Amino acid sequence: MHDDANHTDKTIPTNLRLLLLVEELARVGVPITPTAVNEVLGLPKPTIHRLFHTLEQEGFLQRDIDGRSYAPGVRLRRLASSILSTSRIRMVRQTVLNALAEDVGETCNIAIPERHAMVYLDRVETKWPLRIQLPVGTEVPFHCTASGKMYLSSLKPRLFAKYLNIVTLNPHTNHTYTEPAVLAAEIETIRDNGYATDNEEFLDGMVAVAVPLFDAQKRLMSTLSVHAPTQRITLDDLKAHLPRLQAAATELSELVLS
Missing domain, CATH: 3.30.450.40 (GAF domain)
Known part of the structure; x- marks a missing residue:
C-alpha cells in the first residue's frame, strides 16, 4: 500500500481509510504529520485532518511534543500488544x-x-x-x-x-x-x-x-x-x-x- 502514492479519495473505501492511516503510521515508525501521511494516501485535506482528529479524540493517537506530529496513543499501543x-x-x-x-x-x-x-x-x-x-x-x-x-x-x-x-x-x-x-x-x-x-x-x-x-x-x-x-x-x-x-x-x- 505504501509503495503507491497515487491514491485518491475515490479509490480508498471509507471503511479502509483509518486502517491505512494507522498502517502508514506504523510503517514510518516515528511521529508523523497528517500532511506526510496524505502524501501516501492522497485523501482530501479536510478528510485526512478529520481522521487524525477522530483517532486522537478516541485515544488511538496522541500529539507529539512539537504539536504537529502524531504518535500511537494508549489504545493503539494496547491493541498492538493484544495482537502480539x-x-x-x-x-x-x-x-x-x-x-x-x-x-x-x-x-x-x-x-x-x-x-x-x-x-x-x-x-x-x-x-x-x-x-x-x-x-x-x-x-x-x-x-x-x-x-x-x-x-x-x-x-x-x-x-x-x-x-x-x-x-x-x-x-x-x-x-x-x-x-x-x-x-x-x-x-x-x-x-x-x-x-x-x-x-x-x-x-x-x-x-x-x-x-x-x-x-x-x-x-x-x-x-x-x-x-x-x-x-x-x-x-x-x-x-x-x-x-x-x-x-x-x-x-x-x-x-x-x-
Missing part, C-alpha cells in the same frame, strides 16, 4: 521461551516499550526455587534494565538526546547510571555490541542480558532477556548464553512476521 498476545502467536512464543529457559536454566522475558517504561509481555520462570519475581505486566525503567537500555539504544540520536534532557535518572541501586554522560556512553556501547546488560543496576543481586526483536523494517519492536540472581550466576556466565538468546530472538521475530 493472540492465542496462536502466544502458544508458539511460549514454546520458544520454554525451550530457551530450559537451555539457559534461568527466567526469560519478552518486554515491549511503552511511553515511560518497558512492560513485560511474556515470561517463563526458572525451575530454581530462588527466583526474582517480575510478573507479566510489570513495568521497569528504561535507564537501568537490560531491556530498557536495549530499547534506548534503538532510538535515533536526536530522540535519545531529548530523552536524556528531560528524564530523571533515579538510582535504584548503587550501580545505577545516574549521570547522563555515563548512560550515553553505555548506550553507545550497546549499539556497537548489539546486546545490553544489567549489572545489578535495577535490583541488588540481579543480573540480566537482553537482545532485540526486530520488525519487518528492522526496527526494535520488543526485547528478549534473561535474568538471574547473582547468588547463582555471574554476568559473564549469563553473557555466555548470548548465541542461544540471539537465536531465540530470531525465531520470535520471524514468528511475528509470518
